[in-house]
Amino acid sequence: MKKAFMGVRLKRLREERGLTQIALARALELSPSYLNQLEKNQRPLTVPVLLKLNAVFGVNVQLFSEDDEARLITDLRELFETQSGHERVSLAEIRELAANMPAVARSLLKLARSQRANQEREEALVTRLGLDRSELQANRLMSFEEVRDFFYARHNHIAELDALAESLSQAWLIRPREAAETLAMRLEQTHGIRVVRNTARDAGAEVQRHFDPGQKILTLSPHLTNGQAAFQMATQLAFLEAGAQIDAITAQAALSSDEARRLARIGLANYFASALILPYGHFLDQAEQLRYDIELLGQAFGVEFETTCHRLSTLQRPEARGVPFFFIRVDRAGNISKRQSATAFHFSRIGGTCPLWNVYEAFAQPGRILTQLAVMPDERAYLWIARTVSRGHGGFGAPGKTFSVGLGCDLQHAERLVYSKGLDLKDKSGFTPIGAGCKVCPRAHCPQRAFPAVGSTLIVDENQSRFTPYPAS
Known part of the structure; x- marks a missing residue:
C-alpha cells in the first residue's frame, strides 16, 4: 500500500x-x-x-480504497471536461477532491446525472410539443440570477469602475450634498444634455429617469430628492464617460443572453454612479470616523438610507478595506429585490428566507433601526441592522412601496460599528438562531419552520404533529 x-x-x-x-x-x-x-x-x-x-x-x-478513488477521478474528469463555459478544473484539484472528499465527489456526480436526466426529459417534451429549444435553454438560469452571481463572484467590488469614478469625482470637484448641481453642469457643458424635471400631473413615480438622445434631454421624476437626482444623473454619465469600461467588464462576464448583458450594464452603471457621488477614499474615511452610523453618513453626503447601505457593501479595495457587509432588500412578502455581498453569508436559492431574521421585524416598527445578533447553523455569528424605507408619491388611496433594508457583518467586525453599543457580543446563548431558509436549514425544532428541509426524513407521529396537510381548526 x-x-x-x-x-x-x-x-x-x-x-x-x-x-x-x-x-x-x-x-x-x-x-x-x-x-x-x-x-x-x-x-x-x-x-x-x-x-x-x-x-x-x-x-x-x-x-x-485506492481503486474507488481512481474510479472517482475518472468520472470527475469526464464530468468537468464536458462542462463547457465553466472554469477549468485541473487534474491535481480533481485528485485532491477524490482523495480527501469522496462523499462530495459522489454528490457532484449524482447531481450531474440528475441534471442530464432532467435535460433529456426537457428535450423530449420540447420535441413532443414543438417548442423553441433556444427559449428552453435561456430559461434554465434567469438573467438577473446570472448578473447577481457575477457581482457575488467579484465580492460586490468592481475595482476598475471604483477607481475611475473616484478620479472623476476629484477632477469634477464634486462636493458632498452638492453633487446634483455639479453633475447637471457636467451633462450640459460636456455632452450638451439638458436636465429637466417632469412636471406632468400624471408623471409616474416608476419612471425616475428618461433620456431622449435625439433632443438630448434627461428627464427626471419630480419626486426625487437631490441625492436621488444626483444618482440618476451619475448613472447617465456612467454610460457617457465609462461606457467602454462597462462594455469590457460585461464582455468578460461571459453572460449567456442579451438580456443578462443589458442588466449587467445597468448594474455596472449604477455601481459607477454610487462610486461617483460617494468616492471610495472619502466615504470610507467618514464611515470609519462615524463608526458606520448609516444615518449620519447619509446626512454627510446627502443621500438616502438605502443608497448608503448599498455603498457600504462595496468597500473591499484590497489596500483599504471597509467592513465586509451583506446588503439585502426585501418586501413584506419576503421577495428579495436586491442582494449584494462582500461576505461569506448566503441565503438559499430555493424557497424563502428565515422569518426569525430582523429584516421582517422591521416592518412592525417602520423607520426605526433594529439590531440583531444572529447565529447560523454553521455557528457563524453576525450583527444585523435593519430598517424600513418607503416610497409613495401618489394622492390619497394610491399604493406606495415599503421595503426592509438589511445590512449585516460577521461578528468579528461588530465592535467597529456603533450599532454594537450595549450588545453582549460574547454570549452566543442570547443570539437569535436563524437559517438560510427552511428548505436547507437543519434546525429541525425551530418554532417557525414552515416545512421540512430538502432531503430530510419527515417522521410522522399522530400524537405529535408538526406539519399538517390541512389547516388545523
Missing part, C-alpha cells in the same frame, strides 16, 4: 460517530498528536491504523 493521505475521510468517520480526537486516539491506541497529524494530512494513513479501524469500528476498508 503506497502512502495515503486521507485525513478528511478519517475526520468524517470520527464526526459521524460523535467522537473527539482524544476519544478516537484512545480507541485506536494512538497518541492524540499523531491522530491530529493524520487528520491534517501531515502523516499518511498506514496499514496498521487501517486494520485497527476495521477491528474497533468495523469500518469497511473500501472506504479508503
